[in-house]
Amino acid sequence: MLKVKNLKKVYQEHSLLAIKDLSFTVHDSEIVMIIGPSGCGKSTLLNIISNNDNNYLGEVIFDKSKIGYVFQEDRLLPWKTVEENVRLVNMEGEREAALKILDAVDILPFKDYLPKNLSGGMRQRCSIARALYYGSDLLLLDEPFKSLDHLLRNEMLKLIAKINQDTNISILYVTHDIDEALLLADRIFVLSKRPSIIADDFRIIEHPMKRNLESPKFVDLKNRIINTLERP
Ligand SMILES: Nc1ncnc2c1ncn2[C@@H]1O[C@H](COP(=O)(O)OP(=O)(O)O)[C@@H](O)[C@H]1O
């Protein structure tokens, strides 16, 4: 379980209040999606949770040890192969386990490729494999599929849903894309413009990726989220 309590973040050097007051919990094996406008502090939030930024007020409590991070850009080492990039994060791990994960995310046939010879989707699969091989209990995703086309993005969302189901890893996923959130989330938090607070939250019970976004319920939900995002 991850608990964020009265989190506040000021970028002191610019006297910029990025996050005003955020409190929320991500339960074990839950998929929480955070939607917010550009610049509202989503990446700032994930940097704090992942311990890359310790300069904040409030509390961040995570009762398990391992947090994996999948960024918008893949951050793979260009001179290492897919397999090497994945195994790098867990040098004592067994090769068999790494290959199994590469198979699960559907890039096993490309294990000896360098990142530059992979498509964007395959590179993101590789970053996801890396986070899984690291043994993450919580996966943080920062607009990970922004640069992918629509079909590929849906494939990747399905992959995230499958990982969550097969492994019980909790997922905290930030995006500015409402459809992504509607397709995947157990819970959605809608952030206000900067300085951010949670302006609204929703719980969705339908099975992820089996939702019809054209149905009245989801059209209504989407409109409510748009209204919240557009609030001054
Ligand atoms: N290192 C930094 N120093 C100063 N300001 C920053 C820094 N990183 C981000 N910001 C500012 O904080 C706000 C939130 O940024 P960010 O968390 O990247 O937003 P998002 O990911 O939601 O688009 C923005 O106004 C951004 O310009």
Ligand SMILES: [Mg+2]
């Ligand atoms: Mg960002």
